[in-house]
Amino acid sequence: MKKVILAVAAAAALPVSAMAQDVQTPGVYFGVEGGLNWMFNTTILGQNVAPQTGWALGGKFGYDFIGPRVEVEGLYRQNNNGNFFGNRAITGQISQVTAMANFLYDFNATGTIVPYIGAGAGVGFVDSDYNLGSTTFAYQGILGLGYNATPNLRFNLEGRYLGTTNPSVAGTTWNNNNVTLLAGVQLKFGAAAPPPPPAPPPVQATTFMVFFDWDRSNLSQQALATIAQAADAYKTKGSARITATGHTDTSGPEAYNMALSLRRANAVKDALVRNGVPAQAISVIGMGEKGLLVQTADGVREPQNRRVEIVIN
Template sequence: MRKLLVTAVLAAAGMPAVAQAQGAPAQPGIYLGIEGGLNWMFGTQIRERYVSPYTGWGAGGTIGYDFVGPRVEVEGLFRQNTSSTYFRPGAAINNQISQVSVMANVLYDFRSFGSFIPYVGAGAGVAFVDAYYQLHSTVFAFQGILGVGYEFAPGFRLNIDGRYYGTTNPYYLGSAWSNNNISLMATVQVKFGASAPPPPPPPPAVAPPSFMVFFDWDRSNLSQQALATIGQAAAAFKAKGNARITATGHTDTSGPAAYNMALSLRRANAVKDALVRNGVPANVITVIGRGEEGLLVQTGDGVREPQNRRVEIVIQ
């Protein structure tokens, strides 16, 4: 089972190659966690006798820093398994095997699946294991971790993982014994300084209502279609309640520039008069003549372009 630890270490070493695949947004920060779960011991041989401890439990906590992808943490965990094996009256190992571990863990989150975050990790540290009368057998501890997390709210996460946890051989009454464990742990993790979800984007700017009235060549009189459009503009003004109107006249590029400037102004005034007849107060209407400037369709000089012979009505 110690191959699991080697696999986790090799996977962690290869994390930079995978980092570019991570796409879920997150913020770095310090986190705290509380954890608990089940512990199974296997292959346990003490003083030439095989021991089969019952399913035990574990509980502890973590403090770490999330770099968004890599994580490092310090973990303290207490494990206990009961056993029917009896060695010597009063010895702590009778009927139960207890161990306390303090581990430094290095983990990596695969942030490519939205709120679900698979992760792998490995850890090393020190453990204090039952020996004669108390927890005084100090040994080197190591573990490999494979799990998945779920971020159910900003800064809050639930982890479920499986672990192989082992130590160098503790001693009991002068004899070394093997210590191998499989743990299934659940952790509730809280990250501090995690940013709140970004605010929704501002609504797009709404352009003021606008209308276009078109004219025949070298004319400023209004067609029936133009009068209908001006009626719509007047209705939009009345619906707005409190607004101003700008009527900007344009011409095409045929004819002299000075003549076109005067023609554009006549067209704008014709539209103003029609708006007034439709109930729009004259004092809210501004008239502008631009002549050949502001072409709707770009043309050369001397071109009769119908789209450029127009008045633009803007309600603000």
């Protein structure tokens, strides 16, 4: 028992620098395992029996919930005992087969190094008068350490205690207790889910600005050239929307300026349509004195505020 505890503790103490690999997914797995088995000393038909170190080999089939796991397992164990019991299956060696249902829990299940514990119960078939002739109830405790090499491939090292109800030989019973050290590999079916696609880059709006003379909504040659550039930019985007937002400075009455800003925005819209932009793709907004580009007092004629902003997105 001490050997198993020391082996598991040594494996757990190994330095690791593995990074968490959050790529594990639930799924069905199967595995194979093998290792050493130690049977506790016992008494059979009045003889003291001190079995030698034996071996174990088996396989399992289970489902990983990423954290909890459930599995069914079959394992064969054999230990030489050096005792003579006449014409019986236990003479010279004892063999046993267990069929178990196990429940296990993985700590750090999505990481690379995975400590785990578990327990199992099932049926055991132990040598007696005949090969594997004694049917028993079997139970076990499990302490292990796993290594997730990939999302689908895992290696395990674990120590177990296995006990059964007392097998019978020649009408008498004997105690059967075991400690097993197993190394195993398990393969999960199915591939890990692909990572989500990167988010599309945000759409960048394209902005043009057209300026007007004081109290005017007619377009200068410079304004017409800017509108032509805006129309070309719209055509390169394919399906897009244009917003033409008119502004005024703070000179003049507020209601008058609201109407003037709309006239300026509509003048820009008409020019865009003449340059090949569909009218239904253009929205017109009048802001009047709101949204000043240059902050001024009321009644100030500021050229930068007399404008239409063309936004394409």
